[in-house]
Amino acid sequence: xxxxxxxxxxxxxxxxxxxxxxxxxxxxxxxxxxxxxxxxxxxxxxxxxxxxxxxxxxxxxxxxxxxxxxxxxxxxxxxxxxxxxxxxxxxxxxxxxxxxxxxxxxxxxxxxxxxxxxxxxxxxxxxxxxxxxxxxxxxxxxxxxxxxxxxxxxxxxxxxxxxxxxxxxxxxxxxxxxxxxxxxxxxxxxxxxxxxxxxxxxxxxxxxxxxxxxxxxxxxxxxxxxxxxxxxxxxxxxxxxxxxxxxxxxxxx
Numbered sequence: 001x002x003x004x005x006x007x008x009x010x011x012x013x014x015x016x017x018x019x020x021x022x023x024x025x026x027x028x029x030x031x032x033x034x035x036x037x038x039x040x041x042x043x044x045x046x047x048x049x050x051x052x053x054x055x056x057x058x059x060x061x062x063x064x065x066x067x068x069x070x071x072x073x074x075x076x077x078x079x080x081x082x083x084x085x086x087x088x089x090x091x092x093x094x095x096x097x098x099x100x101x102x103x104x105x106x107x108x109x110x111x112x113x114x115x116x117x118x119x120x121x122x123x124x125x126x127x128x129x130x131x132x133x134x135x136x137x138x139x140x141x142x143x144x145x146x147x148x149x150x151x152x153x154x155x156x157x158x159x160x161x162x163x164x165x166x167x168x169x170x171x172x173x174x175x176x177x178x179x180x181x182x183x184x185x186x187x188x189x190x191x192x193x194x195x196x197x198x199x200x201x202x203x204x205x206x207x208x209x210x211x212x213x214x215x216x217x218x219x220x221x222x223x224x225x226x227x228x229x230x231x232x233x234x235x236x237x238x239x240x241x242x243x244x245x246x247x248x249x250x251x252x253x
Contacts, residue, residue, distance in 0.1 A: 055127035055197040062114075062130040064186045068179060069138040070172055071106065081147045102160040103145040104167035108230070110223050111136040114212040118204050128207040129195040133215060137182050137223070138175065142168055155250040163246065166237055174230045182222060189218045 079087070084100040115132045144164040150157040193214055196207040 063132040071139040104164040107140040
């Protein structure tokens with residue numbers, strides 16, 4: 001499942017359109033006990049498990065690992081203004097009568113995987129307990145498009161490139177700001193998710209899948225907030241006041 005969120009802006013002088021394609025990669029990896037291709041009971045000599053009468057009495061404190069990537073920024077100088085405008089209109093982010101001289105694009109991707117260990121209580125119950133959770137939140141395919149009709153190193157060319165580079169810098173700064181939030185949120189989620197009881201060993205994998213889905217559902221609101229705030233920060237650059245200021249820079253030359 002992919003969701004694309006777009007924003008657009010118009011430069012009063014250069015008619016620069018900018019959009020951020022924030023595509024959510026909602027795939028979830030289900031991992032259950034790293035290194036073991038088949039569900040397997042692991043017996044831990046821990047008094048917590050031996051004394052518990054029910055799986056919900058076990059307090060799971062899974063290790064949290066947050067991974068990220070800014071992606072490798074690419075430049076595309078192979079499209080003219082009409083083609084860039086068409087690309088923008090395809091996503092509904094370039095208004096009628098506006099021509100795009102530059103576009104900044106990035107995909108927001110996130111992924112979560114959960115590792116579990118299974119424990120048998122003294123009364124014979126089997127508990128599937130989260131042991132570690134890995135979360136990836138980052139960017140893929142950041143691209144800056146520049147109208148091939150602009151003369152390299154001209155005022156207009158430099159202005160478009162700098163404007164789109166600023167969009168990508170905003171992306172990086174916003175991600176850096178949110179990474180600690182994702183770590184803290186994942187830890188809090190772990191405190192609210194209880195181990196699952198299963199009646200037989202071959203049900204361990206499904207229990208791990210269910211636990212992973214619960215993590216994903218509880219983390220998704222923060223992902224949505226991140227994308228909303230990212231668009232808000234980008235809009236501070238894409239406004240008529242800034243476009244007029246940028247336009248005047250080239251008029252002076």
